[in-house]
Amino acid sequence: MQRYVDERKFAGASVLIARGGQEVYFDARGQRNIARDLDFTRDTVVRLYSMTKPITTLAAMCLIERGMFHLDAPASEFIPAFSDMRSLIKGAERLDQVEPCAVPTIHQLMTHTSGLSYPFNPGVLPRAMDEGDLMFRPAQGNLADMAERVAALPLAFHPGKRWEYSVGIDILGRVIEVVSGQSLDKFLREHILGPLGMTQTAFRVPKATGERFAALYTPLAGDAMALNTARKGDDSLRLADAPGSSPFECTTLFSGGGGLVGTIDDYMQFAEYLRSGMTGQGARIVGPRTLEFMMRNHLPGDIASMGPQSFAEQPMQGMGFGLGGAVVIDPARTRAPSSVGDFSWGGMASTFFWVDRAQDLSVVFFTQLAPSSAYPARPQLKALVQGTLT
Known part of the structure; x- marks a missing residue:
């Protein structure tokens, strides 16, 4: 971390490691705000971006355990705008080159096999999403309206035929709202964040945060x-989003795919829950078999075998995908030391976490530099941590 700060790759960073349920390491280096000369500290609040996805997915599994819906249910059952779906034909060069296709299922939304995409991916659909600014930003209206706008576009491919990083879990967040009758922020607070004691994690920078909210650089x-x-x-380290004028301080759209902010201790509570199946108070959010099911590979092979053409927060070779996060199925092919079954995901601001149940290990890494593909910090961190284990 100090080397990355010295080389002006990261303004600041922190890492927290727990093993067997006990903290074994913490360190923070550099600054959370260069202009204000503020240190990157343990209570620094950061943009989690896509590290929101596993949290939203866990929330959906709470409802699935109650029999409120099932994984093969079509998205149109909850969002009627998805009823008449079309997919771009193979080799399409225009948005009107489409054919009828199936409606994406809840399972496909969770596993990025739905045919949806992101504006920063290559291709016809991402280009249309970019032109329409379909990014689920914090101040972009509300989740219901944004989901309707996404449903009005064709899919990039027939559901289930490929893997492409997408806004699928944002759409899942809207499904949670429809099924539960609550806004996504309220549902997460009541059923995930509250039970886990994640008091500093929310869709809007928490009140009384003061200057603890970090600046974002690129x-x-x-x-x-x-x-x-x-x-x-x-x-x-050009300033990309400054505290005091950040949309995360006036959120109106609750993005289940990338909208949360929080602290490193809060996120460790979530990571430790994935590892142990129990909250710090000894309660459970979903049953252990449901948690195990989430963290298994739900693809027929690795991500690479499904012809991805998109950006991803993780390697694609040797890496499968569970519900809301990646799963190591062949450490050698990922080219980073790890255990089979590691469950992980990262965020666009270069944050990262993984849970290694074989080693009773949970690791959370925070910084604020976008995009996350700028430097190979994640495999380097994995190698450093794995190198300490015996």
Whole structure:
């Protein structure tokens, strides 16, 4: 971490490691706000971005355990705008080159096999999403309206035929709202964040956070999320989102795919729940068999075998995908030391976590640099941690 700070790759960073349910390491280096000369500390609040996805998926599994819906249910059962689905034909060059297709299922939303996409991916659909700014940003209206706008576009491919990183878990968040009758932020607070004691995690920067909310930086010259046109800038730590004017301080749209902010101790509570199946108070959110089911590979092989053409927060070779996160199925092919069954995911601001139940290990890494593909910090961190184990 100190080397990354010295080389102006990260402004600041922190890492928290627990083994067997006990904290064994914490350190923080650098700054959370360069302009204000504020240190990156243990209570720094960061943008979790896609590390929101496993939390939202766990929330959906709470409802599935209650029999409120099932994984093969079509999205149209909850969002009627998805009823008449079309998919781009193979080799399509225009948005009107489509054919009828099946409606994506809840399972396909969770596993990024739905045919949905992201604006920063390559292709016809991502280009249309980019033009419409379909990014589920914090201040972009509300979740119901954004889900309707996504449903109005064709899918990039027939559901189940490919893997492509997508807004599927944002759509899942809307399903949770429809089924539960609660807004996504309220449902998460009552059923996930509250029981886990994650008091500093929310869709809006919590009140009384003060100057603990970190600034976001980027090495790119333009939009930190515009990966299709990405080019390096003159400043490796250019300010991309500043506290005091951040949309995360006035959130109206609850993005289940990337909208939460929080602290490293809060996220460790979530990681430890995945590892042990019990909250810090000894309660459980879902049954152990449901948790085990979530963290199994739900693809027919690894991600690479499903012809991905998109950005991803993880390697694709040797890596399968569970419900809301990646699963190691062949450590050698991922080219990073790990255990079979490791469950993990990261966020666009280069945050990362993984749970290794074979080693009773939970690791959470925080920084604030977008995009997460800028540097190989994640495999380097995995190698460092694995190298300490006996």
